[in-house]
Amino acid sequence: MLKIVGNDKMPEKRLKATKADIVLAVFFIAAAAAVLVWSFGYFGGSADSVVITAHGETVGVYSLSEDREIVVDGGSNIVVIENGAAYMKSADCKNQHCVLHAPIRYGNEQIVCLPNKVLVEIEDNGESEIDTVAN
Amino acid sequence: MNYNFCALAKIRRAAAILLVFALSLGIVFGTAGCSEPQKERFQKTYLDAFDTAISVVGYSDSEEAFTEMAETYVHNELMRYHRLYDIYTEYAGINNIKTINENAGIEPVAVDGDIIAMLEFARDMYYVTDGKVNIAMGSVLELWHDARNHGINYPDKAKLPDMAKLEAASAHCNIEDMIIDKEAGTVFLADSDMRLDVGAVAKGYATERIAQDLEAGGYTNIILNIGGNVRAIGTKADGMPWVVGIQNPDLMSSIAHIETIETDALSLATSGVYQRFYVVDGKNYHHIIDGDTLMPEDRYLSVSVLTEDSGLADALSTALFNMDYEEGKSFVEGLASSVSAERGLAAGLSENAPSRAGVTEAETDDEETEETGADSVIEVMWVMPDGEKRYTDGFEAYIVSETK
Ligand SMILES: [Zn+2]
Numbered sequence: 001m002l003k004i005v006g007n008d009k010m011p012e013k014r015l016k017a018t019k020a021d022i023v024l025a026v027f028f029i030a031a032a033a034a035v036l037v038w039s040f041g042y043f044g045g046s047a048d049s050v051v052i053t054a055h056g057e058t059v060g061v062y063s064l065s066e067d068r069e070i071v072v073d074g075g076s077n078i079v080v081i082e083n084g085a086a087y088m089k090s091a092d093c094k095n096q097h098c099v100l101h102a103p104i105r106y107g108n109e110q111i112v113c114l115p116n117k118v119l120v121e122i123e124d125n126g127e128s129e130i131d132t133v134a135n
Numbered sequence: 136m137n138y139n140f141c142a143l144a145k146i147r148r149a150a151a152i153l154l155v156f157a158l159s160l161g162i163v164f165g166t167a168g169c170s171e172p173q174k175e176r177f178q179k180t181y182l183d184a185f186d187t188a189i190s191v192v193g194y195s196d197s198e199e200a201f202t203e204m205a206e207t208y209v210h211n212e213l214m215r216y217h218r219l220y221d222i223y224t225e226y227a228g229i230n231n232i233k234t235i236n237e238n239a240g241i242e243p244v245a246v247d248g249d250i251i252a253m254l255e256f257a258r259d260m261y262y263v264t265d266g267k268v269n270i271a272m273g274s275v276l277e278l279w280h281d282a283r284n285h286g287i288n289y290p291d292k293a294k295l296p297d298m299a300k301l302e303a304a305s306a307h308c309n310i311e312d313m314i315i316d317k318e319a320g321t322v323f324l325a326d327s328d329m330r331l332d333v334g335a336v337a338k339g340y341a342t343e344r345i346a347q348d349l350e351a352g353g354y355t356n357i358i359l360n361i362g363g364n365v366r367a368i369g370t371k372a373d374g375m376p377w378v379v380g381i382q383n384p385d386l387m388s389s390i391a392h393i394e395t396i397e398t399d400a401l402s403l404a405t406s407g408v409y410q411r412f413y414v415v416d417g418k419n420y421h422h423i424i425d426g427d428t429l430m431p432e433d434r435y436l437s438v439s440v441l442t443e444d445s446g447l448a449d450a451l452s453t454a455l456f457n458m459d460y461e462e463g464k465s466f467v468e469g470l471a472s473s474v475s476a477e478r479g480l481a482a483g484l485s486e487n488a489p490s491r492a493g494v495t496e497a498e499t500d501d502e503e504t505e506e507t508g509a510d511s512v513i514e515v516m517w518v519m520p521d522g523e524k525r526y527t528d529g530f531e532a533y534i535v536s537e538t539k
Contacts, residue, residue: 056182094287095413100386109391110180112188119180119188130395131192131371132360134403134439135382135410 048107049123050086052079054116064105064122077118086120088113108132174356174372177201184213185338187362194356194372208349209359216341219250220333222273232331236273240327245320249344254315254322256446257336261310263470264454269426271313273330274304279424279431286413293415301429304328308426334422339364339404339449346402346445363405366445370399378535384409384436384518393518396533398441401512404448406456407437425457434459436518441533443512451513460517460525467527471513 052059054073062070062081069089070079077098080089085103091113098113107124108131174194179202181189191209195201218224222232235244257270278296286293307328314323324331342361346368349357355369358377367377376399380392384407396403408431411422425432440452451470455463514530 053180097386102383102387102389102391104391106391108178108192110188110190112182114182114186114188117182119182121180124176124178129378130380130392131377132190132358132365133380133382133392134360134365134405135363135407 048084048105048125050079050081051119051121051123053119053121056117061123072118073116076116077113079120086122087111088120091116091118106130176372179205179210181210181213184210184217185341185362187338188360189213189362190360192358192360193354204349204354204357208352208354209345212345212348213341213361216249216337216344219247220253220337220341222330222332222334232333235322235324236330239324239329243314243316243319243321243323246322248320251315251317251320251322253333253337253340254313254331256340257333257450258310258313258315260336260447260450260454264450265466266310266426267454267457268335268450269308269310270331270333270336271310271329272305272308272424272426273332274307274328275301275426275429276332276334276424277330278304279422283411283413283420283422286415290414293413295415295420298429305426305429335453336446336450338362339402340446342366342449343402343445343447361445363410364445364449365403367399367401379403381405381439381516382407382409382437385522393437394439394516394524395535396441397535398533401441401443402445402448403439403441404445404452405437405439406452407518408433408435409437423453423456427457432457433520436520436522438463438518439516441512441514441516441530447513451515455515455517460519463515463517464527467513467515471511471527 048064050062050064052062052070052072054077059072060070062068064081064084064086067082068080070081072079075092077091077093078089080087082103085105087103088098088101088111091098093113093115095115098111098118101111104111104120104122106129107122109122110133111120112118174196175198176192176194177198178190178192180191189209191205193201193204195204218226218229219231222236225231225233230244230246230250232250235246235250238244254270257268260268261270278300282294282296307326307330309326309329312324312326312329313331314325315321316323338361342359342364343366345361346359346366349368356372357368358379359366359368363382365379370376376397379396379398381394381396381403382405383390383393386409406423408419408421408423412419414420421431423431435456438452438455440448440455442448442451451467455467458466512529513527514533515527516530517525519525
């Protein structure tokens with residue numbers, strides 16, 4: 001870069017001014033790049049995650065994009081994350097309502113196992129379309 | 136112009152453009168960041184009251200402030216109402232609905248004012264719904280409750296309650312046998328075989344009381360979901376309405392929500408076949424028992440009611456669930472023109488409280504309309520057994536359009 005503008009036919013004075021300009025330009029390019037990176041971070045958001053709690057205590061927070069099986073409370077409930085959705089694979093509760101519940105994938109959706117006090121919830125990442133579900 | 140000057144000018148121009156670009160990015164994103172409501176969004180879910188899931192969603196300055204609000208105004212209060220309105224469990228030091236039931240035909244029971252207020256509301260709902268919501272049906276519902284629990288615990292031995300027993304119990308469901316003495320602060324069931332079951336009203340009533348307490352305390356930007364009784368307190372922090380999904384009655388469907396609506400400052404309640412059901416011979420039996428047939432009926436998959444008062448929404452969704460579509464539609468139309476807009480259909484009704492047995496529609500109409508002329512929202516969505524959705528005329532205005 002310096003070489004291109006650092007033409008030896010240039011008067012001394014001019015050359016100095018040019019250097020300052022280049023420093024400025026580099027500074028602005030860096031600033032703009034930083035702003036861009038920052039703004040992508042701002043808008044890109046993070047991947048949706050599943051929060052599992054049992055008896056009010058957090059069991060764990062898991063990414064929806066990573067398939068896995070989570071054993072809750074020593075096996076009272078087994079949650080499966082698969083293809084970007086979470087569902088209750090099995091539960092030792094009597095009514096089995098939680099197992100019958102369809103997989104959840106969108107922010108603020110929940111599967112509740114009331115008898116075992118287990119809650120599976122898609123974390124609201126601020127972009128959820130639904131605030132709550134009337135069931 | 137010589138080459139050098141040209142190059143310099145270009146660099147300066149580039150710098151200027153970059154400067155403008157960087158500044159505008161800064162302004163656009165910077166302000167977007169700042170103009171975001173200073174309040175942050177929080178959510179808290181409880182699983183220990185009213186045998187249901189309870190969510191509080193709201194915007195607050197800090198997590199501490201939000202948790203404090205959720206604990207004090209919602210969770211603690213719900214636990215208190217839960218104990219007072221419980222029909223299955225006794226708690227040390229308090230007389231609750233179970234105590235009233237155990238003293239049926241024996242003696243009046245001194246109870247907390249919040250029990251009396253709820254029972255009066257429930258009695259109002261009986262007259263408003265023409266008996267379709269009847270908390271005096273406890274002895275019938277107890278038979279269903281026992282059969283359901285037995286069926287859930289021993290699926291291969293699941294059976295329906297005995298119809299002869301149901302019919303015998305149905306002779307002891309007269310709301311007039313619930314004697315409330317406000318002066319003495321007592322409740323007495325005059326029929327010794329009568330039992331109260333407040334399941335269809337207590338949760339909605341408590342939800343409304345809590346919401347009104349929050350409003351009186353200056354709180355806003357909150358939405359409560361007390362086991363499906365959704366009550367909005369103000370809008371979201373940015374002034375936008377809340378977006379509420381209505382559960383698809385087909386729990387196994389990949390479509391989680393059968394409808395999505397936008398609302399602020401309104402209540403939504405749903406009664407559906409998917410709630411608290413059990414299975415007998417491969418058929419699902421839900422928990423909303425029709426007072427006439429003494430059976431859970433299959434008129435709808437679900438009925439959702441949108442109105443100001445959460446207690447009213449809860450009671451109406453049950454009542455409409457037990458009415459044929461045409462009957463329900465004309466019932467709602469009659470009601471919408473008569474209900475006072477004040478949060479307090481209940482308060483209004485209690486003032487005029489029946490000369491009970493002989494309350495006619497016309498009488499209530501007059502009294503209610505005089506009170507305020509303002510409009511009140513009562514909108515309904517019925518989901519028919521084949522999944523077809525039917526709406527009152529105004530309901531669709533609340534539906535989030537597909538294009539959004
Ligand atoms: Zn379960």
